[in-house]
Amino acid sequence: MEKLIITAAICGAEVTKKNNPAVPYTIDEIVREAESACAAGASVIHLHVREDDGTPTQSRERFQECMDAIRKVCPEVILQPSTGGAVGMTDLERLQSTEVTPAPEFATLDCGTLNFGGDEIFVNTDNTIFNFAAVMKERGVKPELEVFDKGMIDIALRVDRKGLLLHPLHFDFVMGVQIAATVRDLAFMAGSVPPGSTWTAAGIGKSEFDMAAAAIIMGGHVRVGFEDNLYLEKGVLAASNGELVEKAVKIAKLLGREIASPAESRRILSISGARAAE
Numbered sequence: 376m377e378k379l380i381i382t383a384a385i386c387g388a389e390v391t392k393k394n395n396p397a398v399p400y401t402i403d404e405i406v407r408e409a410e411s412a413c414a415a416g417a418s419v420i421h422l423h424v425r426e427d428d429g430t431p432t433q434s435r436e437r438f439q440e441c442m443d444a445i446r447k448v449c450p451e452v453i454l455q456p457s458t459g460g461a462v463g464m465t466d467l468e469r470l471q472s473t474e475v476t477p478a479p480e481f482a483t484l485d486c487g488t489l490n491f492g493g494d495e496i497f498v499n500t501d502n503t504i505f506n507f508a509a510v511m512k513e514r515g516v517k518p519e520l521e522v523f524d525k526g527m528i529d530i531a532l533r534v535d536r537k538g539l540l541l542h543p544l545h546f547d548f549v550m551g552v553q554i555a556a557t558v559r560d561l562a563f564m565a566g567s568v569p570p571g572s573t574w575t576a577a578g579i580g581k582s583e584f585d586m587a588a589a590a591i592i593m594g595g596h597v598r599v600g601f602e603d604n605l606y607l608e609k610g611v612l613a614a615s616n617g618e619l620v621e622k623a624v625k626i627a628k629l630l631g632r633e634i635a636s637p638a639e640s641r642r643i644l645s646i647s648g649a650r651a652a653e
């Protein structure tokens with residue numbers, strides 16, 4: 376089995392310091408969380424950025440500052456900015472995270488529209504998805520295909536048939552927002568992607584470590600972090616993203632799966648890394 380790629384989704388756009396005081400807003404706080412996650416074994420940082428007051432933003436300048444600052448302390452890490460941003464943002468706002476210099480190696484591409492809790496709808500029309508894919512391909516950015524149910528895998532495969540995706544395809548199965556976070560449904564998702572694809576499981580809330588354990592056994596990769604879950608265990612808030620990554624590393628070690636370094640993750644994902652060194 377390949378070594379395990381651990382992604383840390385350190386910030387998100389929805390969680391706040393009221394939910395967990397360690398949720399980062401400022402550049403210093405985002406760097407602190409990235410550093411703790413990398414030190415614990417994360418090789419990919421899934422990145423959202425905020426204004427200092429916690430308001431989510433897709434400002435190109437804010438991404439540039441955060442990514443430059445993270446690279447100073449984690450020079451090898453794979454930075455994966457979000458193009459999802461926050462519910463209600465325009466497509467042009469969202470795409471700014473791919474306009475940084477150098478262009479990102481990796482970024483998310485959300486593959487469908489879904490209910491996002493309460494009255495919120497996270498809108499990704501076909502035109503949005505195809506356009507984001509085309510822009511990312513033109514900029515040489517490898518997409519992580521964010522799929523919240525099996526139908527979104529089918530949408531991603533339609534985008535692929537237009538020649539808009541870099542190969543091998545890499546999926547992130549977000550479990551517990553739309554599709555249930557069960558092992559049965561995770562196996563259904565994993566069995567629905569083309570042979571040769573790679574995938575990560577992101578379990579939301581209390582399913583984070585169940586989905587991590589299942590993905591580790593199944594040969595997938597793992598995402599943890601404050602964006603998805605704020606607790607180390609029932610009733611115990613995680614003090615840092617590093618603590619969540621450490622727990623995923625412990626589970627992997629118990630199950631006999633080695634952890635991939637950033638260089639090994641680039642090889643598994645077919646990301647060259649040339650840009651990271653620019």
Ligand code: KMH
Pocket residue numbers: 387388389457458459460461462483484485491497521
């Ligand atoms: N914050 C969500 C509305 C992504 O990063 O691409 C979108 C999201 C997905 O987090």
Ligand code: ZN
Pocket residue numbers: 384387421423457459602
């Ligand atoms: Zn995200």
